[in-house]
Amino acid sequence: MSIHISAAPGSIAPSILMPGDPLRARLIADQYLTDAELVSQTRNVYFYTGYYQGHRISVGASGMGCASIGIYSYELYTQYDVQNIIRIGTCGAYTTERKLYDLINVSLSASESSFARFAWDMPEEALPPAGPAFGLLNDVAAERGQPLISAPVHCSDIFYRKSMDLPAIADKHACVAVEMEAFALFANAQHLGKTAACLLTVSDVIPTHEKISADQREQSLTPMIELALATAIRL
Numbered sequence: 001m002s003i004h005i006s007a008a009p010g011s012i013a014p015s016i017l018m019p020g021d022p023l024r025a026r027l028i029a030d031q032y033l034t035d036a037e038l039v040s041q042t043r044n045v046y047f048y049t050g051y052y053q054g055h056r057i058s059v060g061a062s063g064m065g066c067a068s069i070g071i072y073s074y075e076l077y078t079q080y081d082v083q084n085i086i087r088i089g090t091c092g093a094y095t096t097e098r099k100l101y102d103l104i105n106v107s108l109s110a111s112e113s114s115f116a117r118f119a120w121d122m123p124e125e126a127l128p129p130a131g132p133a134f135g136l137l138n139d140v141a142a143e144r145g146q147p148l149i150s151a152p153v154h155c156s157d158i159f160y161r162k163s164m165d166l167p168a169i170a171d172k173h174a175c176v177a178v179e180m181e182a183f184a185l186f187a188n189a190q191h192l193g194k195t196a197a198c199l200l201t202v203s204d205v206i207p208t209h210e211k212i213s214a215d216q217r218e219q220s221l222t223p224m225i226e227l228a229l230a231t232a233i234r235l
Helices: 022-032 066-079 115-120 133-144 168-172 182-192 214-220 222-232
Strands: 015-018 034-040 047-052 055-060 084-093 103-111 149-155 177-179 195-205
Touching: 015 022, 015 066, 015 222, 022 034, 022 047, 022 055, 022 222, 055 222, 066 084, 066 115, 066 182, 084 133, 084 182, 084 222, 103 133, 103 168, 103 182, 103 222, 115 182, 133 195, 133 222, 149 182, 177 195, 182 195, 195 214, 195 222, 214 222
Parallel strands: 015 055, 015 084, 084 195, 103 149, 149 177
Antiparallel strands: 034 047, 047 055, 084 177, 103 195
């Protein structure tokens, strides 16, 4: 069984939402799921399974960075028969065209990371989402009248950097924002023939230094969480 997830066989649903933060996973389980059960807490990384609008669904943390989500998503796909992962997280906008609280459905993840190349012999520096979740997110958002931007995003291993210039790979692929996990998630899903998407809320606008405060984050992420849940139960 998995060495990083201690859930019993069958205790994780086929569709799972993955925020980075274990406490955000707990918040989603507490506020949105009925009959939620904590099924794993190895390393204090929480995984819950419950019901949303009568549909069984799980939520669990990915940690930060490609290395972390690479481990968790691979074990979920291969050892818990998970079929669909929707990453839900925050991102920093590279351009003032994107505003705080904008929702981005990642259409392409471009990265300098060597994860896909060394793990799965994938030479591409930019990977699309895998399976139907990306398109379904767009469809559900349209049905709900919820604004959603589909755009390429830079997936970086670096949070702090010396230069504030736009990274070359982000410029090359017209990336509108930066985050840290989608590339590895998309690589694993593509290699294993599974479904993966990444839904992001803009929490920072890098050129203007605007950011969502810690107190604002819980409320500001509600539209993203509800869209991801409404989509996951239709996969």
